[in-house]
Structure formats: structure tokens, C-alpha cells
Amino acid sequence: MISQLSWKIGGQQGEGVESTDKIFSTALNRLGYYLYGYRHFSSRIKGGHTNNKIRISTKPIRAISDDLDILVAFDQETIDLNAHELRENGVIVADAKFNPVVPEGIKARLFPVPITAIAEELGTSLFKNMAASGASWALLGLPLEVFNKAVEEEFGRKGPAVVEKNIEAVRKAAEFILEMNGGPLPEFQLEPADGKQKLFIIGNDAIGLGAVAAGCRFMPAYPITPASEIMEYLIKALPKFGGTVIQTEDEIAAVTMAIGGNYGGVRTMTASAGPGLSLMMEAIGLAGMTETPVVIVDTQRGGPSTGLPTKQEQSDLYAMIYGTHGEIPKIVLSPSTIEECFYDTIQAFNLAEKYQVPVILLTDLQLSLGKQSSELLDYNKIVIDRGQLVQGELPPTEENKLFKRYEFTQDGVSPRSIPGQKYGIHHVTGVEHDQEGRPSESTDNRKKMMDKRMEKLKHVKVENPILIDAPHAEPEILIIGMGSTGGTIDEARARLEKQGITTNHATVRLLHPFPAEELRPYIDKAKTVVVVENNATAQLASLIKLNVGYADKIKSLLKYNGNPFLPAEITTFCQELKLVWQR
Template structure:
């Protein structure tokens, strides 16, 4: 028996590749296994190679594996592109329809299974993916009844006959593969899982759910990969809570509508990817100068311009901190797990209202679209804090005075009222203004208002701004990362420790304002520091150098070919750094 397995299915987009992975992984999740999945797909609606790699384990896992145990291929391209990941004991299960060819240097065995033919004999070739699920189950010696509930949920609306036909297809694939395997049946049988019920979700779903829990009742957005699932989730859920989603004509409208809703007292957000955030920048500045709360989600992808819309990258960091013209206070958060994506998004609405500024939740494609097992969420941890929102009746003002919405205060945060509050009238404009909101170009007023706004970020309170896994008082190596690299760093760290290298790991969850006091001690206590990130210029490393110093000590491992890091890449290059005192980029 084995305690973990790596399985991949591939073919052309539109062939049911995604549903194959969904049915296979959901069933295993319900048995109590931990899963982590990552989809590689083309930036087109139909056609182009796509694959879904899923890691199944009896223990928590947050990264894809280096190698592959089972490759399910619906076309020859899937074999040609992915076979080198297979280890010597791995297998290829290919649809016999395309006459699969096993590459000469392939280490794995190959089995041609007539997915399409078996499915057609049962009524429709569309069920070939169910035959593939059955064949995979045979290799794992799974009881195919574990799929009954999932198949019923997915196909139940089409009638019991369709549900039964799909189960028949799974059974036929299972029986065919059992016969093919012979005495090799059970060679990849998984150890029994603990049977506990856990969630199985992508980061975007957790972000959307966190927004709901945090009191969000309005979303304005324009569809874009890899952020669209946030909008799609809230379209289904918000109406039941009295909220709504508006698909706007563009990203500019989305940001300004969200600002308008927040100004009116409704917690609102907008979400996009890099190109959309570029269009939102002026509106983010409007949020900053009017001190109107605004929550923005940036799901990073490969850039610049259209770039790599469906591939992994972490290159928006500098833009999210410094992208707006002029200077405003803002908060940039970076959750590193699906659980953190839920809690941090809920907290983002509190921070936006408490500090009356834009809050950016920074994700990336791997976190946003990677599907993984998640422990049950604790809704009691979510609280609603509205900061200096003035409720109730305000005292009457004399001599035509206005409410001091932008009052200069010691902590930089002014009292805030909602439109229609008696005696709370004030000017609101995107130009510089005095305490009542009236436009003012006075040098003294300008300095007072700028200083007031910037004082906010001096005292931002964020619980656990840095995740720490630091078992050593003095370390040979400190590894620093952000967002989705946490899981792969943890796996590489375990391998380095096995090599006798003392490793500490910190993961930065609050990017701006930067938690220098939290990071400093770990940098000082390490002989070497390496920053792991998916971009070409070492943006996070540069931010750390700006805030912490130790410039010569800090090195980078960078990957920007559109693919996420694998554990062996970080392990081998960190080991090289420690042994040789230098480090090179991951080969592209």
C-alpha cells in the first residue's frame, strides 16, 4: 500500500477533462483523503491541450508532486507532453481510439483502454471520461460504489437513467482494467483514509465565501481569468442574502460602483486580474483620497498585457503597492492557503472600514484555481467591525457649517457618516479638500490632510502578519515566500532538513504596510536567506531589502515560465545555495 498518489488526466479542452478530475477527486475527498489539484489549460474556450494533476494523500498536502503515478490520456499530445513526469513504476492509461504510442524513453508501462468504444456501446461516447474514472479506480483497487453519490449529484437533474448509465460506464472501465492489470491489481492501492468530512474547494470559492461571511452584499465586476469564479459564486449566493452582483461594462465601472456602494454603507468588493487592476488604479486613488472603504481582489496571472491568462505568476506585487498615482494609504494582504483566503477576505472588509482606505487581497492563479482539501471553516472567528462609522443622531450645526468628515485626528482616521444622516452633510470630491470636504489647494491644508491620511498605516493591526515555521534559533537557511508557494516550500524544507540543513520558513501574509519587525529577527538569525517567487525581477525580495536591509544576504529563486514551483526545484537550488554560497534561477 502507498500513502500518497499523483494522478493526471489530459486531453483537448471540451472533452470532459475537468469533469473527469472533479468526479475522481470529489469521491476520494469524501473518503477522507487530502487532495491538491492544479489545472493546466489553454486561454481559449475549446481546443488546446489541458490537464488536471491531482495529488491524493493520507496527510495534508498543499503542492503538486514532482512525479506522476498515473497518466490518463485522451490523446497522443497528453502522452507526449506529460510522460516524462512518470516514474518507473507509473502507468499510462490511454484511449485506444487514437492508437496511442508509448515514447521509446518512457519509463512507465502503457495500457490502451477503449474508453470511447465502451462508452458508445453503453449509449454515448460522451461517457468516455466515466470509463476512464473506472479504469483509474481499478489501478487503486477502489470500490466503485464510492462514485455513486457524486455521479448522482452531477447528473441527477438529467434523470435516473443517465445516472445509471454513467455508473455502468465506470463499472465497465473498472472491469476492463482489472483484466488488463492481472497480478498488478492493487500495486497502487492507497492506505485507508481517516474518513473525516472536509471541504474541497478552490481559493476563489473561499474568497467569495469569506466576502459573504464578512458582510459583503454587493459585487461589481467584469469577467476575467482567473477571477471570474468569485463573481460566479456570488451571483448564486448573494440574492438569498438580499445582495446582488452587477456585471459591468468594464473594470473602471466595476471599481467605481463598488466605491459608490461602500459610500452608501453597503460592504462591497470588486475582483479582477492584472489587466483589470491596471484599469482600476485611478478609482483606487479615488477611494484613497475620499477615504471610502474598498475591497479589491487581484488574482495574479502571467503578464504583461494579455500575457499568459491561464498560467501562474506573481508579478503584480509592486503595482498593488505603488500603482496608483500620488500617495494614499492602502493595505495589501496575501493569504497563503484556501483557509487563509476565507478568513483574510472577511477581515479585509473590517480593515477597509476601520482605516477607511482600499484593501487589496492578493491571490495568484495557483491559489485561486487550485482545488484542495480544506478543514471545516470556523465562522465564529469572523467578526464585523465598522470602525469610526457614526450612527444615531448628530448634534445640529450652526451658521451653515458642515460635518467634519475629514477631520484631522491624531490617529489619522476621521468620523464617517452614511448619506442621509441628519446633520451629517459634507462635500465629497476627488480633489484635495478641507475637513468638511470643500475643495482646497491651501498648502497648509494639503499637508495636514496628507499627513492625516498617511498616519493610518502607521498603526494598522493585523493578526499574524507572518506565518512562521521556525524550529531553529540559528538557521543555515531562511526561506521566505508569499501566497501559493507555501506548500511547496514546506515540502522542500522537510527534504533539506533530512539533508542535515537547518531551515526556517516565513510566509508573508501582510505585504503592505510591511511587517519589518516580524521578519527582521529571522533574517538576522539565518546564514542565508532565499526568497521564492513566480516573477522575473524578484519583487518580494526587493520589498524585503527595502524594509529589512541585509541586501547581500538575500538571494532569489525565480520561476516565470507560467508553471508553479515543484518541490525538487526549491530543494535542489536551496541546497546548492547553502553548499556553494550562490544560487541560480530555475531553468526556463
């Protein structure tokens, strides 16, 4: 029996690949397996090749696999594009309708199954996705009743007749392939899972859930890949708690509404991707100048311009830190796991209100849309901190004086009132202003106000600004990453350690203000530092060099072709580094 297996299904976008993967992985989750998914899809509604890859394991995993065990193909293009991933004696389950052919040089076993024919016998080709997944499920020797339960949950709202036909499609395909092969594949029999209950969600859903838990009750947003699922989640969730979502006409309206919501005292967020964040930059500067808290999620994707809307990239760091004109304090957080997406969203709201600054939650497409297993969330960890928001009555102001909303304080954070509070009235403007918010061009006031706002960054405290796994006092290599690369780095490290190459690992979670002092001792003790990131200009490595130094130690491993890193790519890069040392 084996402890892990990799399964992929592919076809034309819009022909049921997504629903097939959903039910297949949901059934595996019910059995207690750990899962990690990667979705490759085109930037169109229908047509164009798409595939979903699921890694199944009896132990926690946070990376896609280098190779593939089973490929389920709805068309020949799927085989041509993906068969090279199959390990020797891997399996292709293909629809017999298109007369599948294994490409030359690929040592794989082909199982042509009448997937479409089975579906059409039941009344419509729409049932072929269930036939395809039923065939591969049977090869694994897993209990069909678990799979059928997942089918019932998915299609139950459509009535018992639809459920029965989908289950029948599963049964017929399973019987066909078992008869063809003489039973399940012994080499693909998975060890039993631990049976523990686990979440199986995408990062965007975890962010949405975190927003609800943080007390967010308003989300203005404009749909954009790969951020739309946050909006879609909150459209369903917020009304249950007295909140609402508004689909705005564009991202400029979304962020200015979000600023307005927070000014009114309601925890408000918006979410977008690179192109949307570009449109938001002026308004983010307004939030900085008016010291209005706001939480903004940037789910990075391939750029620039429209770029690669449905592909992986981590190229927005500079834009998120330096994008606004002028200088304002802001906080940029980068979660790296499903759990962190949840907890960091709550932390983002607390930080925004505590320091009265914009907080940007920076994820990437793989973390945002890659569905994966997660431990159950601990709601006892939730703490709400509204900072200097004045609750209750304000002290009376002097005659002809306004509330000192922008009062000079030692840490730069001023008392904050909301509209309607007695004695809380003040001016709010995007131009420079005095302590009461009145426009001011005084040079002395300007310097004091700039110093006041920037002072906040000196006091920012974030939970776990970096995550460190450092078993070696003086490792040969320190590997640094951010976002979704963490699990891939850990898997590569395990291979390197077996080869005698000592490694430590740091994940940077706070990108601004940069945690230089926390990271410095680990860089200092390493012989070489490898920074792994999905962009072309080594943005994270540049931030490290700027804030920490050690430019001579730092090597960059970059990938910007739209795909996430594979463990083998990091392993090979580090092996080659050691070969260079030995010459």
C-alpha cells in the same frame, strides 16, 4: 500500501477533462483523503491541450508533486507532453482509439482501454470521461459505490437515465482494465484515509464565502481569468441574503460602483486580475483621496498585457503597492491557504472600514483555482468591525457648517456618515479638500490632509502579518515566500532537514505596509535568506531589501514560465547554495 499518489488526466480542452477530474476527486474527498490539485488549461473555450493533476494523501498536503503515478490520456499529445513526469513503472491509461504509444525512454506501463468505444456503445462519446475515470479508479482498488455516489450527485439533475448510463460507463471500463491487469495494482493501493469531513474547494470560492460571511451584499465585477469564479460564486450566494451582483461593462465601472456601494454604507467588493487592476488604478486613487473603504481582489496571472491568462505568476506586487498616481494609504494582504482566503476576506472588509482605505487581497492563479482540501471553517472566529461608521444619530452641526467627514484626528481616521443621516451631509470630491470636503488648494491644508491620510498606515494592525515556522535559532537558510508557495516550501524543507541542512520558513502575508520589524529578527539570525517567488524581477525580495535590509544575505529563486514551483526545484536550489559554501 502507500500514503500518497499522484494522478493526472489530460486531453483537448472541452472534451470532458474537467468533469472527469471533478468526480474523481470528489469521490476521493468523500473517502476522507487530503487532495491538492493543479489545473493546466489554455486561454480558449475549446481546443488546446489541458490537464488536471491531483495529489492524493492520507496527510495534509499543500503542493503538487514532482512526479506522477498514473496518467489518463484522451490523446497522444497528453502522453507526449506529460509522460516525462511518470516515475519508473508508472501507469498510462489511454484511449485505445488513438493507438497510444509510450515515448522512447519512458519506463511506464501502458493500458489501452476502449474508452471511446465503451461510451459510444452507451449512445454518445460524452460518456468517455466517466469510462476513463472508472478505469483508473479500479486500478486503485477503491470501492466503486463511492465513485457511483459522486456520479449520482453530479448528474442527478439530468435524470436517472443519464446517471445510469454514466455509472454503466464506469463499470464497463473498470471491468475491462481489471480483467486486463488481473486485478488492481498492489503498489498503488492507498492506505485508508482518516474519514474526517473536509472542504474541497478552490481559493476563489473561499473568498466568495468569506465575503458573504463578512456582510458583503453587493459585487460589481467584470469577468476575467482567474477571478471569475468569485463573481460566479456570489451570483448564486448573495441573492439568498438580500444582495446582488452586477456584471459591469468594464473594470472601471466595476471599481467605481464598488466605491459607490461602500460610500452608501453597503459592504461592497470587486475582483479582477492584472489587466483589470490596471484599469482600476485611477479609481483606487479616488478611494484613497475620499477615504472610502473598498475591498478589491487581484488574482495574479501571467503578464504583462494579456500575457498568460491561465498560468501562474506573482508579478503584481509593485503595481498593487505603487500603482496609483500620487500617494495614498492602502493595505495589501496576501493569503497563502484556502482557510486564509476565507478569513482574510473578512479581515479585508474590517480593515477597509476601520482605516477607511482601499484593501487589496492579492492571490495567485494556483491559490485561486487550484482545488484543495481544507479543514472545516470556524464561523465563531468571525468578527465584524465597521470602524468609525457612525451608527444612529449624529450630533447637530453648527449653523452653515457641514459634517466634518475628513476631520483631523490623531490616528488619521475620521468619523464616517452615510447618505441620509441627519447632520451627516458633506462634500465628496477627488480634488484636495478641507475637513468638510470642500475643495481647497491651501498649502497648509494640503500638508495636513496628506499627513492625516498617511498617518493611518502607522496604526495598521493585521492578524498574523507573517507566518513563521522557526525550529532553529540560527538556521543555515531562511526560506521566504508568499501566496501559494508556502506548502511547496514546507515540503522542500522536510527534504533539506533530512540532508542535514537547517531551515526556517517565513510566509509574508502583509505586503503593505510591510511588516519589517516582525521579519527582521528571523533574517538577522539566518546565514542565508532564499526568497521564492513567481516573477522575473524579484519583487518580494526587493521589498524585503527596501524595508528590512540585509541585501547581502538575500538570494532569489525565481520562476516565471507559467508553472508553479515544485518541491524539488527549491530543494535543489538550496543544496547548490550549500555546495557553494563548502568550496
